[in-house]
Amino acid sequence: MVGGLWAQNGPAVAGGDIPSVAYLDWYIPMLLEKRTHDLSHSGIQYSWDWSQLLAGEIDELDLWWSIGKGDPRQLVADLEEVSLERIVCMHGVTNGIQIALMAALKSPRAGDERMKRVAVEMPSYAPISQSPRLMGLETIPYSRLPQEGYATTKPWLIDRNGLEEILPSVGALVMTPILNPLGWDLTQEDRIWLAEITAKYDVAVISDEVYNHTLRSIDEYKPMYLYGDHCISLSSLTKCHGLGPIRFGWLIASEEVASVAKKVFLNTNGMLSSPGVTMANAIWPHFHKPLQHIDHLREKNLPLLEGVLEKHCIEWQRPPSGVFGSFEIPGGISGFELVETLGAEHDFLAIPGEMFDPSLKNWLRVAWSIEPELFAAAVSVLDEILSEISK
Known part of the structure; x- marks a missing residue:
């Protein structure tokens, strides 16, 4: 994995000098792999009942x-x-x-x-x-x-x-x-x-x-x-x-x-x-229903994550709101290395912190925005990966 996928600052650009959104260049192919244990989503995965919400309006969408x-x-x-x-x-x-x-x-x-x-x-x-x-x-x-x-x-x-x-x-x-x-x-x-x-x-x-x-x-x-x-x-x-x-x-x-x-x-x-x-x-x-669901997901999912991080002596405090957080990976392994090697072996996906700043090379962002049964399985796999790192 090459570096430099964080935000690129500098002078005005045009034409061939326009930088790609390199994070997406890396992330979209990862999503297309459809890894089973996916803690990468920065937003809630919420299902709306469009057949009911748009009843009588389907023919008027445009x-x-x-x-x-x-x-x-x-x-x-x-x-x-x-x-x-x-x-x-x-x-x-x-x-x-x-x-x-x-x-x-x-x-x-x-x-x-x-x-x-x-x-x-x-x-x-x-x-x-x-x-x-x-x-x-x-x-x-x-x-x-x-x-x-x-x-x-x-x-x-x-x-x-x-x-x-x-x-x-x-x-x-x-x-x-x-x-x-x-x-x-x-x-x-x-x-x-x-x-x-x-x-x-x-x-x-x-x-x-x-x-x-x-x-x-x-x-x-x-x-x-x-x-x-x-x-x-x-x-x-x-x-x-x-x-x-x-x-x-x-x-x-x-x-x-x-x-x-x-x-x-x-x-x-x-x-x-x-x-x-x-x-x-x-x-x-x-409007309030997904926000209530986020609170529900935090209540169910965060204790599981906290338990795994505490087991591996990783200091972390949940943010008071939201759907994601980050921690420093023990053992000096980079986020990219974890996702692309151990992550691939365990069918696991999360986001390397380096995507957002080079100082976060050894950090991993995880999201708790998925349903509790899926989150529990993914956190169990994260536990296995952290155990392998500590060997």
């Missing part, structure tokens, strides 16, 4: 707009209790990152390079860093770092000194509050500090909150749009509702930024998918 159904922004407005004028619907969060950047960055003045640079969080999923580069922007990484002695048991914190050095030279910042692959949310202290320091330097904050719905059940849901007009929240139905294929997402920003984002969407996308909107509308009255 007609949302032409038959005058309501504004899909109203779904989000009711959920978040914000005005329609602050919402733009789009095709998922990756699409939203690009729209938000185009809407939030101001036209650069002569000699002002700030609006050509974006601060991006590491560790991260590749499009966080690479999408801006396709738009002619340079990305400059900053870090969330482990608390000394508590890398696997406490939230990682913003490197405040490192980020403040960057902020005078950028026009926007992109981050994911629930850190992938660790699963820990941004602390409230860091959230407040980030909002204040970016306001000081006139830097737009673009927050990928696709995992944050899981915080609702523990009353810790605190989207960044609440922390200032310079903050933009992005979300979708992909990770917490198992609906990635319908590509329905949204952003919430100030009315000024949202009005520009709407123009960006119309210029770059034209319109939303009518089938996607129809399906989103159908599940909206049941």
